[in-house]
Amino acid sequence: MAVDYAVIVVYLAGMLAMGWWGMRRAKSKSEFLVAGRRLGPAMYSGTMAAIVLGGASTIGGVGLGYQYGLSGAWMVFTIGLGLLALSVFFSARIARLKVYTVSEMLDLRYGGRAGIISGVVMWAYTLMLAVTSTIAYATIFDVLFDVNRTVAIVLGGTIVVAYSTLGGMWSITLTDMVQFVVKTIGLLLLLLPIAVIKAGGFSEMKAQLPTEYFDPLGIGGETIFTYVLIYTFGMLIGQDIWQRVFTARSDTTARWGGTVAGTYCLVYAIAGAVIGTAAKVMYPNLASADSAFATIVKDELPVGVRGLVLAAALAAVMSTSSGALIACATVANNDIWSRLRGVVGRGGGGAGDEPHDEVKGNRAFILIMGIAVIFIAIALNDVVEALTVAYNLLVGGLLVPIIGGLLWRRGTAAGALSAVCVGGVAVVGLMWHYGILANQPIYYGLLASLAVYVVVSLATPPTDAAVLAAWRERLAGNPARPAFEDGTLAPDPAEPTDVLNRRTG
Numbered sequence: 001m002a003v004d005y006a007v008i009v010v011y012l013a014g015m016l017a018m019g020w021w022g023m024r025r026a027k028s029k030s031e032f033l034v035a036g037r038r039l040g041p042a043m044y045s046g047t048m049a050a051i052v053l054g055g056a057s058t059i060g061g062v063g064l065g066y067q068y069g070l071s072g073a074w075m076v077f078t079i080g081l082g083l084l085a086l087s088v089f090f091s092a093r094i095a096r097l098k099v100y101t102v103s104e105m106l107d108l109r110y111g112g113r114a115g116i117i118s119g120v121v122m123w124a125y126t127l128m129l130a131v132t133s134t135i136a137y138a139t140i141f142d143v144l145f146d147v148n149r150t151v152a153i154v155l156g157g158t159i160v161v162a163y164s165t166l167g168g169m170w171s172i173t174l175t176d177m178v179q180f181v182v183k184t185i186g187l188l189l190l191l192l193p194i195a196v197i198k199a200g201g202f203s204e205m206k207a208q209l210p211t212e213y214f215d216p217l218g219i220g221g222e223t224i225f226t227y228v229l230i231y232t233f234g235m236l237i238g239q240d241i242w243q244r245v246f247t248a249r250s251d252t253t254a255r256w257g258g259t260v261a262g263t264y265c266l267v268y269a270i271a272g273a274v275i276g277t278a279a280k281v282m283y284p285n286l287a288s289a290d291s292a293f294a295t296i297v298k299d300e301l302p303v304g305v306r307g308l309v310l311a312a313a314l315a316a317v318m319s320t321s322s323g324a325l326i327a328c329a330t331v332a333n334n335d336i337w338s339r340l341r342g343v344v345g346r347g348g349g350g351a352g353d354e355p356h357d358e359v360k361g362n363r364a365f366i367l368i369m370g371i372a373v374i375f376i377a378i379a380l381n382d383v384v385e386a387l388t389v390a391y392n393l394l395v396g397g398l399l400v401p402i403i404g405g406l407l408w409r410r411g412t413a414a415g416a417l418s419a420v421c422v423g424g425v426a427v428v429g430l431m432w433h434y435g436i437l438a439n440q441p442i443y444y445g446l447l448a449s450l451a452v453y454v455v456v457s458l459a460t461p462p463t464d465a466a467v468l469a470a471w472r473e474r475l476a477g478n479p480a481r482p483a484f485e486d487g488t489l490a491p492d493p494a495e496p497t498d499v500l501n502r503r504t505g
Contacts, residue, residue: 004307005145011182011311015163015318018174022167029358032168033100033330034246043177044257047319048244049264050176052079052235053183054320055136056387058313059293061269065276066292069213073273078227080265082235087258090406092251094242096477102239102402103335108474109405110413111467117420119335121397122239126328127373128390129240133321134160134377140294140314153377156317161370164322165363169247172322179315183268186312190305191297192271198300199278208281226439229446230391237402238394240320240327251477325373329365337365385436396427396445400453408457409468415457423449 026032039047057076064072099105103119137156138149147155163171199205205213212218235241248254279292282300286292297309380386400423401416427445434440 003304004310007304007307008311008314011314012159014178015159015175018178019163019166019171022163022171022174024167025170026168026359029100029362031170032359032362033326034243035169035173037095037098037247038249039173039247039253039257040249041253041257041260043173044244044248044253045260045264046180047173047176047247048083048241048258048261049268050180050183050315050319051240051244051323052083052261052265052320053268053316054133055313055317056132056320057265057268058183058187058272058316059136059290061272062276062279062293062296063289063291064219065273066280066286067276067289068219068273069209069215069277069280070270070273071216071218072276073269074219074224075227075231076269076272077266078224078231079235080262080269081228082232082262083241083258083265084262085232086236086241086245087255087262090236091245091248091254091258093406093475094245095248095251095254097474098246100243100246101331101335102237102242102398103331105242106401106405106416109463109467109471110401110411110416111464116336116339117417118398118401119331119339121393121420121424123328123331123336125390125394126239126324126331127369127376128386129238130321130324130328130369130373131376131380132387132390133317133324134373135380136317136321137314140310140317150378154374156314157321157370157374157377160318160322160325161367161374164325165366165370168359168362168366169243169326172326173247175322176319179319182308182315183312186309186315187275188268188271191301191309191312192275194301194305195275195278195296198296199281205277205281209277213277213280222439226442229442230388230395233395233399234391237398238327239331240323243327243330244323321373325370326366328373329362329369332369333362333365388436389431392427392431392442392445393424396442396449397421397424399423399446400449404453404457410457410462411453412457412460412463414460415453415455418456419449419453422452 028036030036053076057079061072061076064075066072094105097105097108099108101119102122103116106118134153134157138152141147141152141155145152163175167174196202196205200208217224245254245258248257275296276289276292279286279296283292283295286295293313297306297313301309397420400419401411404411404419405416423445426448427441430441430444431438
């Protein structure tokens with residue numbers, strides 16, 4: 001294992017070095033939180049794919065393949081579909097808003113009254129997402145170093161917190177790009193073909209396994225539908241995903257770079273299911289489906305390759321964990337703490353020259369949230385339940401007001417707040433009644449949120465014309481022009497004097 005250890009140690013040292021390098025670039029709030037909004041297509045695609053394909057997509061995706069065969073790809077497949085939908089239909093508009101958080105978008109759209117409640121819901125989601133990613137270190141480091149669960153979580157979590165705190169989004173972007181390359185080589189180019197060959201090829205796999213293992217819908221239509229509701233819609237509204245959209249240097253980069261990343265996710269989903277199916281042939285009686293990945297890596301791969309594939313799994317976990325961590329800290333600082341202190345946000349701000357102490361403040365929040373994540377991960381055992389709670393709250397509470405705000409002009413602040421509260425409370429209550437892993441909470445919670453949003457919006461006065469005019473300007477990529485009380489736009493400095501006089505009286 002000495003060679004494998006060397007590969008992992010070099011990889012981890014490289015992550016810390018990139019954190020140090022990123023610290024030298026992160027000199028403003030924009031640089032620290034959204035990489036200065038300067039990522040081009042290649043880096044944007046790689047980092048977006050890295051954040052959405054975490055431990056659940058890698059270890060969990062292989063486990064679903066072990067349990068259900070090729071239809072086990074559906075969980076990760078729906079993640080890819082969500083990223084494609086976000087990129088094609090919404091990412092350009094999101095990128096043009098020049099905000100830092102989802103709650104700031106809601107404030108812009110509804111007039112500054114939806115932020116703190118939505119911020120609390122989004123903070124809970126990103127916190128639990130970071131916790132579940134951090135727990136996954138235990139599986140990987142157990143295979144690598146045979147250490148106990150607590151030590152594994154502290155070791156992996158400390159490295160992620162360190163490089164995220166040092167350089168913010170720049171560090172995370174650089175490490176995610178490396179992690180994307182490592183995952184592509186380790187999972188797609190090495191583990192996938194080796195697993196199929198070791199299992200005797202596809203013909204032997206078909207001969208050894210029941211026919212339902214090769215049924216594209218074998219996992220069940222209801223399960224697939226639930227995956228779409230939770231993961232596809234979750235990709236549309238998560239702070240961790242939006243914060244990556246904010247890093248794009250143009251709306252074209254956000255659209256096409258995200259489309260490439262979404263397509264990559266579809267390929268990754270199929271690869272994980274095939275690897276899991278091959279593992280079922282080689283190890284038909286594993287006690288846990290989630291141990292399929294670690295087992296096949298430990299027993300079937302040659303020295304050196306094994307270290308690279310484990311580094312790939314570690315990369316998958318770290319990319320999601322770091323992305324969720326900076327999202328959690330950004331929401332906690334910008335949407336909750338600053339508002340509780342009475343510091344009114346600037347409506348999203350742009351990529352301007354923010355004072356350096358804002359970087360220090362956000363860096364402190366990443367450190368605080370990171371330490372909290374490590375302690376919660378140590379205390380928590382059930383990853384699936386924690387992740388389900390996170391996504392149910394996110395989709396049940398925030399999907400309707402966010403998508404409604406982007407698509408329906410008649411939606412109001414009262415409708416949005418009602419939808420967040422009713423959807424969130426309904427999901428929590430239904431999880432208590434039916435069970436955390438039941439499908440009913442997300443079904444009924446989402447319907448309740450939609451109904452309340454429509455009814456309350458229609459029953460309350462329309463959003464102020466000036467707010468909507470300013471919102472349309474932001475969507476058009478022109479955040480500098482405010483609006484008058486009647487909804488007409490304030491003067492454009494580039495307008496001829498006679499036109500300006502006529503418009504302003």
